[in-house]
Amino acid sequence: MFSVKTGESMVSKTPLLDELKKGPWPGFVQEYEKMAAKKEIARRMLNQLELSYRDKRTYWKHGGAVTVKGYGGGVIGRYSAIPEVGPPAGCHTFRVAQPAAWFYKTDALRTVCDVWEKYGSGLMNLHGSTGDIILLGAPSEVLQQCFDELSSKGFDLGGSGSDIRSLSCCMGPALCEWACFDTLDVYHTLTMEFQDWIHRPAFPYKFKIKISGCPNDCVAALARADFAIIGTWKDEIQIDQEAVREYAKAGMDIKAITERCPTKCMSWDGKELKINNEDCTRCMYCINKMPKALRPGKERGATILLGGKATILQSAMLGWVIVPFMKIEKPYTELIDLIKRIVTWWDENARTRERVAELIYRVGMRVFLKAVGLPPVPQMVFRPRNNPYYFWSPEELEEVK
Amino acid sequence: MPIMIGPPHYEQMLHPAIKKNYGKWLYHEHVKPGVIKHVSQTGDEVYTVRAAIPKIISVDFVRMLCDIADKYSDGYVKFTSRHAVEFIITDKKKIDPLIEELESKGMPVGGTGKSYKPIVHTIGWNHCHTSVIDAPGLAKAISDALFEYFKRNDLPAKLKIAIACCLNMCGAIHCSDIAIVGMHRKPPVVDDEIVSKFCEIPTTVASCPTLAIKPKVLPDGKRSVEINPERCMYCGNCYTVCPGLNIINPKYDCLSLWVGGKVPNARSPPMYSRLVIPYLPNNPPRWPETVEAIKKIVKAWIENAREDERIGEWIERIGWEKFFKITGIPFTDKHIDDFIFSIRDFRTTTQFKF
Numbered sequence: 106m107f108s109v110k111t112g113e114s115m116v117s118k119t120p121l122l123d124e125l126k127k128g129p130w131p132g133f134v135q136e137y138e139k140m141a142a143k144k145e146i147a148r149r150m151l152n153q154l155e156l157s158y159r160d161k162r163t164y165w166k167h168g169g170a171v172t173v174k175g176y177g178g179g180v181i182g183r184y185s186a187i188p189e190v191g192p193p194a195g196c197h198t199f200r201v202a203q204p205a206a207w208f209y210k211t212d213a214l215r216t217v218c219d220v221w222e223k224y225g226s227g228l229m230n231l232h233g234s235t236g237d238i239i240l241l242g243a244p245s246e247v248l249q250q251c252f253d254e255l256s257s258k259g260f261d262l263g264g265s266g267s268d269i270r271s272l273s274c275c276m277g278p279a280l281c282e283w284a285c286f287d288t289l290d291v292y293h294t295l296t297m298e299f300q301d302w303i304h305r306p307a308f309p310y311k312f313k314i315k316i317s318g319c320p321n322d323c324v325a326a327l328a329r330a331d332f333a334i335i336g337t338w339k340d341e342i343q344i345d346q347e348a349v350r351e352y353a354k355a356g357m358d359i360k361a362i363t364e365r366c367p368t369k370c371m372s373w374d375g376k377e378l379k380i381n382n383e384d385c386t387r388c389m390y391c392i393n394k395m396p397k398a399l400r401p402g403k404e405r406g407a408t409i410l411l412g413g414k415a416t417i418l419q420s421a422m423l424g425w426v427i428v429p430f431m432k433i434e435k436p437y438t439e440l441i442d443l444i445k446r447i448v449t450w451w452d453e454n455a456r457t458r459e460r461v462a463e464l465i466y467r468v469g470m471r472v473f474l475k476a477v478g479l480p481p482v483p484q485m486v487f488r489p490r491n492n493p494y495y496f497w498s499p500e501e502l503e504e505v506k
Numbered sequence: 507m508p509i510m511i512g513p514p515h516y517e518q519m520l521h522p523a524i525k526k527n528y529g530k531w532l533y534h535e536h537v538k539p540g541v542i543k544h545v546s547q548t549g550d551e552v553y554t555v556r557a558a559i560p561k562i563i564s565v566d567f568v569r570m571l572c573d574i575a576d577k578y579s580d581g582y583v584k585f586t587s588r589h590a591v592e593f594i595i596t597d598k599k600k601i602d603p604l605i606e607e608l609e610s611k612g613m614p615v616g617g618t619g620k621s622y623k624p625i626v627h628t629i630g631w632n633h634c635h636t637s638v639i640d641a642p643g644l645a646k647a648i649s650d651a652l653f654e655y656f657k658r659n660d661l662p663a664k665l666k667i668a669i670a671c672c673l674n675m676c677g678a679i680h681c682s683d684i685a686i687v688g689m690h691r692k693p694p695v696v697d698d699e700i701v702s703k704f705c706e707i708p709t710t711v712a713s714c715p716t717l718a719i720k721p722k723v724l725p726d727g728k729r730s731v732e733i734n735p736e737r738c739m740y741c742g743n744c745y746t747v748c749p750g751l752n753i754i755n756p757k758y759d760c761l762s763l764w765v766g767g768k769v770p771n772a773r774s775p776p777m778y779s780r781l782v783i784p785y786l787p788n789n790p791p792r793w794p795e796t797v798e799a800i801k802k803i804v805k806a807w808i809e810n811a812r813e814d815e816r817i818g819e820w821i822e823r824i825g826w827e828k829f830f831k832i833t834g835i836p837f838t839d840k841h842i843d844d845f846i847f848s849i850r851d852f853r854t855t856t857q858f859k860f
Contacts, residue, residue: 124791125643128650131612133562133632133642140564150632157631157640158790161756165635167749175509183633198633205516207585208524211572213514214583218565218572227565231585234626234677241562241633253507261511275587278529279520280544280554287529289516300510320771324587327776328769329678365814367773390772390814396533415675417743418715420847423681423776457709458747 119151121158140227146192146242147226153191164191171197171245173252177306179262180248195245196226200237200263201255202296202303205289206276207232216258224251235313236273236324237263268306269299269448274316275323282396283389284318285336285405286433291316291440298441302448309455312448313413319401320389326413326424331461332444333410333424334433338402341382342391348398349378362394406432409443412462422462429484446477471496521582521594523552539657540615541601553595554584555604557613558624558649558656561589561642562632570611578604588624588666590617614656620663622655627669628676636742637671638688638759639788645669647792651801662811662820665804666768673741681767683817684800685779688788691758693718693738700750702728710748719744739845761786761796765803765829766818777818780826782833784840799835806833825859 122134137154140147153164168182181198185191201217217238221227226242233239238260243251252262263271272295275281277288295314296303315326318336326333353359359378363371370384371391378398380391392399409431410424431439447461450473455464465473474481483489517525527546535543537553544552559567571591575583578600579593586592591613595601605615617623625648630640648667655661668679671688679685701710707729711719718737722730731751733744745753763786767779782803786796803817810832811820821829830837843851 121791122643125646128646129614129653130646130649130656131558131560131614132646133560136560136562136564136567139566154631154640158643161759161788161790162754163631163635163637165631165633165637167635183635196633202513204514204519207587208516208519208521209583209585210519211575211581211583213519214568215572218568222565228562229565229568230561230589230629231559231563231568231591232589234628239629241629256508256511259511259514261509261513273587276584278531279516279524280531280552282531282533282544284529293513293516297512300512304510322769322771322776325678325681325769327771328681361813365773388771388773393772394814397535400533413678415670415678415680416673417675417741417746418713420845421675421680421778423778456712458713458743 119155122151122155136228143222144227146196146244147228149185149190149192150196150226150228150242153185153187156187156190168197171195171248173249173262176262176304178265178268178304180252181265183242192242192244196242197245197248199225199240199243199251199255200233200235200265200271201240202261202263202271203232203236203238203273205292206274206279207236208276208279213259217255217260220251220254220258224254235263235271237271262304264303264306264311266306267308267310268304268312269302269308270311270313271303272296272314272316273324275318277316277318281318283321283336283392283401285338285401286318286407288316288318288336290435291334291433291437294435294437295441295444299444308448308452310458310460312451312461314444320387321393327410328413328421328423329415330413330424331411332447333413334407334440335410336401336405336433337387337408337430338405339430340402340404342380342385342387342402343400344378344380345398346377349373349395350376352395352398357395359395362391366391406430409440411447412460412465414460414462418458418460419463419466424462426485427479429482443477443479450476469496519582521552521580521596523550523596524582524594526550527552536619536659537601539621539659540605540618542618550596551598553598553601554592555595555601555608555615556586556590556592556617557608557615558617559589559591559613561627561629561645574604574607574611578607588617588626590624614653616657619659620661621657621659622649622652622661622665622667624656625649625667625669626677626679626682628671630671634671636674636746636754638690638754639669639671639686639761639793640790641669641671641686641688643791644686644761644793644796647794647797648800651797652804655804661808663814663816665817667800673743674746678769680764680778681769681776682779683765683767684803685764685767686786686796687762687764689760689762689785690740690742690753690755691760691785692753692755693733693735693740694742694745694751694753695755696731696733697750697752698724698728698730701730701748703750705731705748705750707731710744710751713744713747714738715741715743756788759788761788761793763796763799766821768816768818773814774816774819774822777822779818781841782835784838803833827859
């Protein structure tokens with residue numbers, strides 16, 4: 106499938122990658138060089154990468170099933186297509202579950218570094234797109250030992266393949282005044298609740314759960330999560346009029362902000378900021394502009410959206426509302442039950458590699474809502490349907506008669 | 507060995523000042539690029555200092571971050587959803603020395619407020635078998651070119667760029683101000699030997715969204731597939747499920763550029779990025795054509811957008827026809843959707859601009 110000229114088995118220099126050592130932004134080639142000086146596998150990864158830059162193509166092969174005892178996910182199998190130049194005996198990725206919102210004590214990070222330097226390439230990401238700590242490049246023979254040592258020191262693997270992927274959450278109440286619920290605690294509680302589903306890929310495809318504390322959605326839950334939990338509130342935006350006046354005094358154009366409000370539900374007469382909360386759609390714009398003066402309301406919870414995903418297969422989709430408002434309070438029973446009902450329904454009905462959004466697109470919201478026991482509400486759509494092709498169930502016809 | 511222990515509990519990882527003020531934060535302020543002040547109901551003030559780090563880092567680099575965190579932020583450190591590092595500072599006097607140390611060690615401080623944020627991207631030729639391009643290298647080249655905007659807080663709005671090395675689009679790049687996606691332009695080449703040995707035929711056939719794949723029986727009775735090249739739109743989904751359908755073709759593979767997406771609900775609802783340039787050459791190590799195209803779009807946005815308008819909000823206000831005119835980017839048949847949700851984007855009104 107791949108061909109590399111024999112005789113050039115070892116690249117001694119990396120002239121193309123050296124070009125990426127120039128410029129003010131921190132570069133990654135220097136990081137390879139640090140590890141290449143100590144680790145054969147890192148040196149070979151660097152050599153292979155230089156060849157990719159020369160030939161404008163990847164030199165990694167399909168991985169196949171690689172994992173550790175008791176798990177199915179968490180390790181991405183990776184083999185070089187040119188083992189005479191690149192890593193010869195597997196060069197796998199560990200996904201290591203991150204602590205909520207990526208907060209660390211340095212001794213915990215040092216622990217990961219020490220284990221990873223002992224067994225792997227010493228190269229990593231903080232963090233991968235899904236949220237995990239990514240450890241890049243472990244030979245096949247050390248996978249189990251590396252995992253054993255990581256787990257004995259308090260770290261576990263994340264998800265990969267057709268399982269519940271590692272969750273992620275914003276910094277929420279740890280550092281942000283806009284958190285409408287405890288994102289870190291929800292992250293940790295759900296992650297522990299779904300351990301079996303995260304480690305054992307037994308589903309039609311991947312399923313992502315992401316948690317943002319307010320509609321600013323700092324972890325992009327709406328765009329990429331099959332199940333997005335996004336903080337919101339039901340009552341009135343809290344206003345500190347004195348602080349608004351201070352912003353005005355400091356030169357902020359409050360009137361311009363009220364004019365940019367998408368629902369035009371605000372007014373400013375130079376002394377008092379008025380908000381018609383009935384018309385507010387809680388977009389966060391005015392709160393973002395005046396964090397000292399405005400805060401989300403007191404009756405807080407989350408909107409649940411379903412179906413966010415990237416392109417594969419039937420186009421990128423944004424999550425849509427399935428529960429306009431849910432209280433998010435310990436022990437999160439309502440939330441956990443809803444996730445279980447949805448995942449189970451999707452698992453039983455989806456085709457191979459069909460995300461939940463595509464399943465619903467195929468069978469309809471009507472079928473989905475009935476199956477998981479959610480009532481249809483106008484907040485689920487921008488506007489009602491404009492075609493007459495709707496279904497009646499036999500039970501409904503009995504009722505009509 | 508213990509299994510299924512889950513991630514370390516977050517409470518062990520929180521700086522004492524964060525634990526004390528957990529859920530009690532009142533407001534925050536942008537002090538200067540890279541520095542945010544968080545004020546609590548308890549009267550406490552905590553500063554976060556944000557710096558950019560490479561996507562791929564060594565354990566030595568992480569240890570250096572830890573040393574810095576031990577010195578300035580009491581042994582605690584955090585990372586952002588866009589993969590920057592943040593140090594938690596309780597003593598205001600430590601901010602400037604920290605910034606100086608970070609900058610001297612090659613970690614620029616910035617990326618807060620209305621600035622250019624670190625690129626979210628995939629792993630590319632560094633470690634992926636389906637990558638068309640190398641996102642880490644391209645991200646470095648783009649970030650060098652846009653570097654000045656990382657250290658400012660006066661762009662019209664935030665600027666978020668994302669890169670996906672192929673259509674699998676790991677990471678939500680379809681809602682970015684500017685997105686780059688590695689693309690194929692030729693159907694996969696069927697290797698009957700590998701298909702018959704390693705691939706499940708029904709799964710492979712079903713993986714195609716345009717029904718371009720059908721089963722075939724080889725003269726020796728083994729089973730493989732054939733591809734109708736007229737129907738294939740090069741998504742590569744079949745290659746993901748079957749290694750015998752190699753779609754990687756360096757001669758034709760390319761980059762595509764997408765513009766105008768956003769994630770937050772602030773002001774306008776979240777938006778998808780839209781195709782702007784269907785072909786850019788795959789030109790490592792620094793992809794100059796792509797970098798130039800991005801600089802041109804960012805420049806047009808800065809010159810024309812109103813306050814607080816993300817790129818997509820600016821374009822929606824002026825109209826896409828105007829955007830193509832301002833930037834001089836040619837509009838082609840590739841820009842008009844012909845996949846399954848196409849009609850929703852067609853202009854069903856006589857209202858438009860010339």
